[in-house]
Amino acid sequence: MQSSPLRARHLIGDSWSGDADMPIHSPADTRELLGYAPSGSRADATAAIDAAAAALPGWMETPAPKRGALLFKLVRLLEAAADDIARLLAWEEGKIVPEARGEVEKAIRYIEFAAGDARRLQGYTAPSELNGTFAFTFWRPKGVVGLITPWNFPVAIPLWKMAPALVAGNTVVLKPAPETPLVTQRIAELIREAGFPPGVVNIVYGDAEPARAIIEDPRVKAISFTGSTEVGRQVEARCGALHKAVQCELGGKNPLIVLDDADLDLAAAGCAQGAFGSTGQRCTATSRAIVMEGVADAFVERIATLARAVRPGHPLKEGVTMGPSVSARQLRTVLEYQEVGKEEAKLVVGGVRWADLPHGYFPAPTVFDQVSPTHRIAREEIFGPVLSVIRVASVEEAIAVANGVEFGLTGAVYTRDLGRAFEVVQRLDTGITQVNAPTMGGEAHFPFGGCKATAVGPKEMGPDAWRFFSEPKTVYMNHRLAPRTAGFY
Ligand code: UN1
Numbered sequence: 094m095q096s097s098p099l100r101a102r103h104l105i106g107d108s109w110s111g112d113a114d115m116p117i118h119s120p121a122d123t124r125e126l127l128g129y130a131p132s133g134s135r136a137d138a139t140a141a142i143d144a145a146a147a148a149l150p151g152w153m154e155t156p157a158p159k160r161g162a163l164l165f166k167l168v169r170l171l172e173a174a175a176d177d178i179a180r181l182l183a184w185e186e187g188k189i190v191p192e193a194r195g196e197v198e199k200a201i202r203y204i205e206f207a208a209g210d211a212r213r214l215q216g217y218t219a220p221s222e223l224n225g226t227f228a229f230t231f232w233r234p235k236g237v238v239g240l241i242t243p244w245n246f247p248v249a250i251p252l253w254k255m256a257p258a259l260v261a262g263n264t265v266v267l268k269p270a271p272e273t274p275l276v277t278q279r280i281a282e283l284i285r286e287a288g289f290p291p292g293v294v295n296i297v298y299g300d301a302e303p304a305r306a307i308i309e310d311p312r313v314k315a316i317s318f319t320g321s322t323e324v325g326r327q328v329e330a331r332c333g334a335l336h337k338a339v340q341c342e343l344g345g346k347n348p349l350i351v352l353d354d355a356d357l358d359l360a361a362a363g364c365a366q367g368a369f370g371s372t373g374q375r376c377t378a379t380s381r382a383i384v385m386e387g388v389a390d391a392f393v394e395r396i397a398t399l400a401r402a403v404r405p406g407h408p409l410k411e412g413v414t415m416g417p418s419v420s421a422r423q424l425r426t427v428l429e430y431q432e433v434g435k436e437e438a439k440l441v442v443g444g445v446r447w448a449d450l451p452h453g454y455f456p457a458p459t460v461f462d463q464v465s466p467t468h469r470i471a472r473e474e475i476f477g478p479v480l481s482v483i484r485v486a487s488v489e490e491a492i493a494v495a496n497g498v499e500f501g502l503t504g505a506v507y508t509r510d511l512g513r514a515f516e517v518v519q520r521l522d523t524g525i526t527q528v529n530a531p532t533m534g535g536e537a538h539f540p541f542g543g544c545k546a547t548a549v550g551p552k553e554m555g556p557d558a559w560r561f562f563s564e565p566k567t568v569y570m571n572h573r574l575a576p577r578t579a580g581f582y
Contacts (some may be wrong), residue, residue, distance in 0.1 A: 099128030099181075100392070101136055101278035106144035107291030111137060111298065117275055120187040120417045121407045121453040127185055130274035133299030138266065138306035141295035145237040145264040146312050148292025153234055155290075160260055161211025163318075164204050167287040171201050173573040174283060182248055182276045183408040187416035187454075187535060188371050190408060200249040203537040207256035209509035210559050214261065225573030232563040234262030235314040235338065239307035240327070242418055243320045244270035245374045245476075247277055253537075254317045255294065257559035263315075266307055267296045270320075272419050274298045314338065315562060317553075319376075320473070322500075322501040322546055329549050340550035340561050342542055345376045347532040351392055352488060352518060353385040355507035356529070361395035363505065363531040364480065368396075368429055369403050369458045369534065372416055376547075377503045377533040381464075381471060382482045383491045389484045392442060393462050396480065400442040400458040403478075405450060417454040418477060424454035427477030430470060434461045434479065437468040443478075463548040466494045474500065488513055496522045501542030503532045524548065567570045 099117075102109035108529075111131030119125040152160070168499055171178070179193040187431055188196070216230035240254045251267055251435060258265050269277040277296065284294050291371070296301045308331050315338035318328045325343040329418030332339035351360045367379025384392045406413035418424040424446070431444045456477050464471050464481040471481050485491045495517075503525040506517040518526045524543040526534060535541040540547045540555035551561045 099275045099278065101130035101274035102295040103131060103133055103141065103449050104281045104285070104294065105137070105141045106147070114252070115271070115565045117185065119184055120419050121184075121349065121450075122453055126527075128275045130271070130278075130298050132237060132271070133268070133297040133303040135302055135306040137297045137299070138268070138303035139228055139310065141266045141297045142237060142307065142310050142312055144292040144295050145266050148290055149236060151290060152264050152293050157211040157214055157260065157262065160262065162206040163287050163289055164208035164211070164259065167210065167283060168201055168205050168416065170283045171197065171204070174279070175201065178248060178276065178279055180409060181279055183416065186244060186273050187276050187408055187419055188374075189413055189416050192371055193408070196246055196249045198208065199250040199537070203249070203253040204256045206231055206537040207260050207558065210257065210556070213259045214559065214563070216565070218370055221569065223390075223569065224578050225571055225575045227570045228568065228573055230565050230567050231303065232560070232565055235562050235564055236263060237313050238263045238315045238317065238562055239313045240265060240267045240395055241304050241307065241316065241318045241320065242267065242269050244272035245371070247273035248280060250319050251277065252280065252552055258562040259289075259293065260308075261559040261562040263562050264293050265295065266313065266452075268293065268304050268307055269298065271298065271300045287340075306548055308332065308337070309335070311335075316343070317530045317561070325549075338550070338561065342547060342553060343504055344500050345378070345543065345547055346380050346472065346474055346498045346500045347377060347523070348381045348383050349379045349505040350491045350495060350507065350511055351382060351384040351388060352491070352508040352510070353387040354509050355388065356509065357388060357395055360507035360527060361392060363507070363529075364396055365399035367505070367531040367533055368480040369400065369415055369478040372418055374419060374457075374476050375533055377535070378476070379505070379532045380475060380479065380481060381495075382480055383485055383494050384482055385491065386484050386486055386510065389482070393460070393482055396482070397442050397460055400460050400480075403458045405447045405455045405457070406437070407453070415458065415478065417450075418456060419454070421454055423476065424456060427456040427475060427479060428513060430475045430477065430479055431459055433455070433546055434459070434470045434481070437464065437470055438481065439463040461512065466497055472498050488516065492517060492520050496520075499546040500543065501545035502547040503527065505530060505532045559567070
């Protein structure tokens with residue numbers, strides 16, 4: 094794809110820096126060297142925060158529609174480069190090209206939507222009860238904000254966090270995941286080309302050290318984090334102690350409920366897409382199929398057929414339908430859960446490493462049946478192509494099982510009965526519920542996020558995303574210069 098290895102460098106102010114000495118290999122074939130990236134230190138993060146703080150006054154004063162115009166410019170640049178970015182994303186992260194193209198498309202649509210907010214960012218006014226007083230609100234940016242993002246959506250997630258932050262007038266320090274720096278670098282180059290002033294967007298590669306430095310620095314006023322529940326808990330705790338605004342999007346154990354009147358072909362196809370798509374590496378993946386007993390055998394037969402039809406392979410190859418896990422560590426986790434599943438439940442398909450592709454991190458698509466809601470494979474996030482089928486006797490039991498885990502991101506219900514569909518929609522403890530559609534995905538102009546241990550803080554995306562990055566100010570303007578006569582408590 095490219096003749097010489099790519100190089101990621103930190104973007105700090107208007108310069109590229111850092112020794113790119115960490116090799117990045119394709120997870121589909123570890124013999125393929127893609128490039129090198131730096132591993133940032135505390136000092137790199139601090140330099141990025143210095144640059145963001147220096148750029149803040151000028152960016153805050155830039156009229157919001159001008160800020161939005163730069164984001165529209167970025168949309169055009171991303172559209173022109175979308176196919177190239179998708180291929181690099183597929184190669185580095187491992188998702189197949191159509192999935193990667195979908196991710197890039199989603200990022201573009203989201204920036205476009207957020208850029209339009211530049212002409213809104215609305216406060217409000219209401220009649221004051223005070224004499225000679227005009228009262229209103231408006232929004233100020235929080236200041237420098239820190240974005241810490243995962244490897245599974247290395248294009249979409251940084252951009253969907255960054256766009257509302259920038260529109261609202263904040264400057265940004267991004268610390269993307271160490272697994273996928275090269276595609277981030279491509280985005281960084283387009284951000285520069287779009288003409289954002291130096292220091293408005295800064296990027297530091299690396300792992301926990303620069304992330305900690307960003308969280309700890311008192312000049313960083315808000316943290317938006319997407320990643321594991323385990324790390325998210327630490328981020329939340331630290332931000333709480335520091336009185337820092339925090340938004341976390343964490344794990345999922347998303348249920349797909351199949352009622353006994355469901356279109357079983359549709360349900361199985363949606364379930365396969367949710368369970369095996371993106372190699373199960375999305376927080377919205379379907380990891381539990383909760384199926385009414387009367388249709389369970391027929392459903393398991395269908396999902397097993399679809400699991401067997403998955404074609405794992407190099408994500409850049411035509412005809413491949415599933416890429417690898419992102420890393421050796423991630424593969425190890427999936428293989429461990431396959432073993433746990435074999436102890437706990439009945440293996441239907443998979444349960445092993447994919448033998449034909451020994452140079453990549455490929456787990457076999459896996460289905461377990463007769464899973465109990467108390468089993469580990471029914472409760473813990475695996476982040477791999479492993480589906481647990483749980484059989485239930487009633488709609489009531491399906492809802493109870495679906496809600497009986499610590500997570501609450503998304504859920505799906507398959508039924509032809511409108512009344513039962515609404516019953517599940519209203520009672521599922523999830524931030525998103527799909528009816529007769531897979532658990533994944535979300536549109537730019539609707540809020541995205543979960544409840545319970547899945548999330549803390551306001552939701553991402555949707556019309557209010559910029560508010561997390563803003564502070565409301567209420568103004569009482571005594572325009573007659575008269576003493577107040579009543580009503581001020
Ligand atoms: C999607 O399902 O399209 O980390 C998006 C994740 C989520 C994004 C999922 N925050 O997988």
